[in-house]
Each structure stands twice: as structure tokens, then as C-alpha cells.
Amino acid sequence: MADIYDFVIIGSGPSGGVLAYNLCKAGARVLMLEAGKAHSAKTFPRNEMTANASLMWSGGMDTSTDAGLLFLRGKVLGGGSIINQCLLDRFDDNAFDDWRARTGVDFYSSSTMSRHYDEVESHLALHTMEKCDWNRNAELYVEGFDKCGMEWAPLRRGQSNCGQGNDCVVCLGGCPRDSKQSSLVTFIKKAQQHGLEIETEFNVSQIIHGTNLVTVYGDQYGAARQVYGRRCIVAGGALGSTQMLLKSGFKDKLPGLGSNFTCHPQFMNIALFDEIVDAHKGAFQSVKSQDPRFRQQGFKLENVFAGPIAVSLLKPGFGLDHQRFMQKYRNMACIEVAIRDATAGTINIDKSGRLKIKKTMADADWQRANAGIRVVETLFNSLGARDVMKSPIKIGLHLMGGCTLGKDGRNSVVNEHFQVHDHPNVFIADSSIFPSAPGINPSLSIMALAHKASEHILAECGVSSTAKIKSKSPVVEVQP
């Protein structure tokens, strides 16, 4: 006798959380599988090194095949929303127009998506960073922008209570106050109130699509496991979802699987000032560029900083030179350049199922990066910085694509109903469905698309999102 769930959701990030909540609320019996561990505000590691090692895939050391780009992605209950900054922006017309032109999919528009944004935002505490939240790093950013006549805007974060002046900067290792609006403290918590079951440390290796049943294979605590769902929702993020489908042999029917991988490569630029900046105190990020010229040129700037371990990794070299650099930690200000990458990469696997990610920076990408870095240099120089260090390390935080949504199964993986082409019982609505890099923080749009997907999935089951699913007998004999 085996349990059959209405839905098995693989992955617990922004996508998995929203889908779990909407399906559970409609009365479905849902099991969520997550490869990472379950943590809470009380148990998140408080040391930078331990946080990277225990909350990220490969300890935060996933790289492209040429080792030119470093990819960070969460492996913990709550996924990327546990280790991210929770900056929540809607996409603009420019991003949606590009997606519509690439895919021919009409719902990619601000007007169609606004209802879904409204819906997910109604579950989140949102805070626009105000002047009283700024630390000296943010003040310098604004002073520089004003001096150089460039437009900036406050960032909007998902946070409920980050204390006076956002007095804590440990968000990237998991929020110790349950303030950051991760999927763990928002949608997953609410889904659990509607009966969501969760299994953590369950690493999915294969998804087998049957006529009436999807079988999900994996391992948990060193033992082989398999679970069954009438339908399966793959929400493992760009790399995770693509890897699971590749390992399950979906590429035979879907040649586009693994293509269109993008990541908004980011460059940290650190300036040394005579004054004490203490960028590690107060709000970690508060302001962004809003200059239309930058959007046209394919880059954006945000004030940002990092803990001492991360900063030390950004500076090449070792010994006295490195030591002297780190002694100036309190005098550092930092602005990151993030580009809207023009050159898509590919996601593949080797014979052992390990990821092989090809992603290079082509000339068009370097033009965008260098244009942004030049602006940062001008800005810091206008403020009298002693020195500006351009870190050679390129980091991909927003991982997108691999299972693109589109109309044609020859070059896309998921159809307009978020169903994998020719596999009607498997759905995807996470960052892997993105057809290109939007150049905007992606999480809120991942959630809005997941909300839209949940409506399609419920409609496909013959239920409107406000009616209740009548779950079939939960326990039946299974012969996979």
C-alpha cells in the first residue's frame, strides 16, 4: 500500500511556497520535498562560513565549466528565499515585452500579471527603505548619484520588523527574527495550516511520468525513497529543476531542455574612504539606480556589502597586501553592478548526473559590465575615495532558464498552462521557465507566475481557485 498525494511539489523556494499554499487552500493533499534541511529563526547558523556551507548547494561553490562564474543557490527549507535579500520588484513593460516577443505568450504583460502580483503581495509585509534606514554606505551612494546627476530610487524589501534602522545584516544566512519574508515564514507556514506535509533532506533523483501517476525517486538520510503523486510540480529552481528533468530522460523528447540559462552576473566594487563607513552596520541594501540610461545599457547599480569572509574572498592575493586590505574593512563602501546578461548559457549533466553549466561572458556582456563599473568609479571618485577595487569575481545570484515556457515543444519545455510538453502530469512554474534575463530582481515575479500556474493547475483538475478539490482516496495500491 502506498500513499498517493494529489500533488508532490519538489522544492520549497518562492515558487514551491506559493504553489503549496494555493493548492492546499483548495483542499488538495500536498507533499513538499526539499533536499535541504529545515531551519528556523533559532537554528540558522550564525557564522558566515557555516551558513554558506550548510544553506547552499555545493557550499556556495557551484561554478560554470570554465570557472568564470560562481553560482549561489539555496539548499534549505525555503530555498533561495532564506539566503536572499528579499528585494521585491515587479517586472516592467520592457521585461514583459521582451518575453512576449521571444515566446509569443500573451500573458507576459504588466496588465495581465498585475492581478497575480497583487495577490502574492497581499501575503507579504513590504517595506520601502527610507532615509532613516540608510547606513553610511547608502548615504555615500545617494550623495554620489546626486552629485553626478543620476537617478536613484529606494529599494523595496519583504520584511516585517527589522528593528530600528534595520539594525541587523545577517539576512544572507537566514533571518533570526522571522522578519524577512521568506517562503518559510509566509506561504509555507500558511500552507501547513491547510495541511501541507513536508519532507526535508529528500534529494530527488528521478521523476517518472505515468498515465495517472508520477513517481518521484530520491534518497533521504542515506536510504532510497519513492513517493507518488497524481501530479508533480517541479520547483527546484533553474539548476535544480533542469537537472531533475535531465536525469529523468526528458531531454529525449524536449531538445530545448537546458537552454536559455541566464544569471544577472554581479560585480562588487569596493571603495576605500578615509572616514569610517561601517557598511556592515544597519541596512545592508537600501537604494538602487533608477536611471533609464542604465536600463537601456543593460546594467543596474545597488548599494550592498558583505560579511568579512565574503569580502576577503573578493580580493585576490594573500599575505601582507591582503591583510592590509582587510584592516580597512570599516572604511569600505561598496556598490554592485548587475548586468542583464545578453548571452544565454546551457545546463547539462555528466554521466554521474552532476551539473555542467556552460555560461560565458561575451563581448556584449562585458560592454554592459564595463559601462556600469565606469559609472561606479566616477561616482566614488566624485566622493573622494582613496581607491576603488573592482573584484574579478563574477557572481550569479539570479539563476534563470533551462526549462523555458513557450508554445513549441521543439525549443521550449513548458506550455502556456505550465505543463511540461507531452507530460501532462508534470508542471513547472519556477525561475527555470524564464526565457531571458529581465534585469530585475526575479523573486516577486516567480511568485506571481506560480500564483498564475496554481490557477491553471486547479482549473485543469476541474476546480476553480476558490472551490475545494475533493481529494480521491488518499491510500491506494500502487504498481509503478
Ligand SMILES: Cc1cc2nc3c(=O)[nH]c(=O)nc-3n(C[C@H](O)[C@H](O)[C@H](O)COP(=O)(O)OP(=O)(O)OC[C@H]3O[C@@H](n4cnc5c(N)ncnc54)[C@H](O)[C@@H]3O)c2cc1C
Ligand atoms: C545571495 C542571494 C541574494 C539574492 N537576493 C535576491 C533579492 O534580493 N531579490 C530577488 O528577487 N532575488 C534574489 N535572489 C534570487 C532568488 O533568491 C531566486 O531567484 C529565487 O529563490 C528562485 O526561486 P525558485 O523557487 O525558482 O527556486 P529556489 O528558491 O532556488 O528553490 C528551489 C528549491 O528546490 C530545492 N531542490 C533543488 N533540487 C532538488 C532536488 N533534486 N531534490 C529536492 N529538492 C531540490 C532546492 O534545495 C531549493 O530549496 C538572491 C539569491 C541569492 C543567492
